[in-house]
Amino acid sequence: MINLHDIRYVRLGTRDIEGASRYAQTILGLQLVRRENGRVYFRSDSRDHSVCYFDGDPQDHTVAFEVTSPAQLDAAAAQLEALHMDVRRGTADENEERRVFDHIVFHDPSGNRIELVLRPQASSRRYHGTRDAGIDAFSHVGLRTTNPIRDEAFWTTVCNARVSDRIGDAPLLRIDEVHHKIALFPSEYPGVQHVNFQVGSIDDLMRSYYFLLEQRVPIRFGPGRHPTSNAMFLYFAGPDGMIYEYSTGVRMIHPEEETTHVPRQFPFGPEGFCTWGAKPDIAEFSV
Ligand SMILES: [Fe+2]
Structure with missing residues (x-):
């Protein structure tokens, strides 16, 4: 393992x-x-x-x-x-x-x-962002999969990942207490589908929402709240077609829950991704 x-x-x-x-x-x-x-x-x-x-x-x-x-x-x-x-x-x-x-x-x-x-290097200096986006940490990636069932088996049997919840056939996988560090997204080809940073609060998320609108950065999805991890989210366009995400309030699955946690099944589509009714402008979230 x-x-x-x-x-x-x-x-x-x-x-x-x-x-x-x-x-x-x-x-x-x-x-x-x-x-x-x-x-x-x-x-x-x-x-x-x-x-x-x-x-x-x-x-x-x-x-x-x-x-x-x-x-x-x-x-x-x-x-x-x-x-x-x-x-x-x-x-x-x-x-x-x-x-x-x-x-x-x-x-x-x-x-x-x-x-x-x-032994990856840690930094000896305190992190401060170039602008005040309120970023706390790099937290997860959306990873493209050409076969989510096969790849779920790889990440959960060859590696230590556990399924926290599923949206359609797409599993959200944890490797520690954080609800997911890898989210598999059905796709025709491999690659990173999105890169997530946790921000401190909903205020940071909403400040960035208005900042991104002002900067004319295309908003891809949100603000919204994931029914799976309970995190509030905002997805937006990055360079070369990459999608970046800020989120806050992700659920933890504590060690004492490891044996009792059962992944929930959510439908694939906007309602599987957002409890507030936001509609994604992201192909992988909509198919
Ligand atoms: Fe995400």
Whole structure:
């Protein structure tokens, strides 16, 4: 069993690194960490970085998860290889690029590029966003799946993910107490479908809503409240077709609930995503 400790970062290709960097700072509110060889790193919390934009294919997405010991990293590699999945050990240069001690790379059954990292660097400085978006932390990704039932089995049997709830066949998966750190979305192709940051309160969320309207950033869904995690949410357009999300008030599933929690089934469609009646302008939420 691969024990995913936490989600760590996303790496996103872009043909417009300056545009993406400007967006990450002035719209999203992330803090610039460094620029280095066609890569730009951004913080949202105590992690060294949670988003790295690089000069490359906008379809090239990676999601990284932390494992907590060399033995776990080796065991993960062995387990994936036993399943005949291609696993590659990161090079020293690649480790340095990611600010990790060691890592492996593989692709999930849909073809999503996943990195498992050991000893990722924390930042020694307090996080402060470029604008006051109220971001607390990088919290989850929406991950595209070409077969949600197959991929749910992968994440829950090969890895330690547990199903918190389902919307249609799409599972919301937790790896710790947070209701979900991975949300699988049926799609024709792999990739990151959205990137979520938790904000401090509904006031932060609504302030950003009016800010984004003023900046003419297309709102994709919300403000609304998820019936699944109970989080209030706002989805909006990012560079290269990416969707970003702010949310607040996500439900926790505490250790004592682990044995008794039963995933609830919600319908696939707007009502499965919002209790307030917001209608999504997001293909993956509407089909
Ligand atoms: Fe989300």
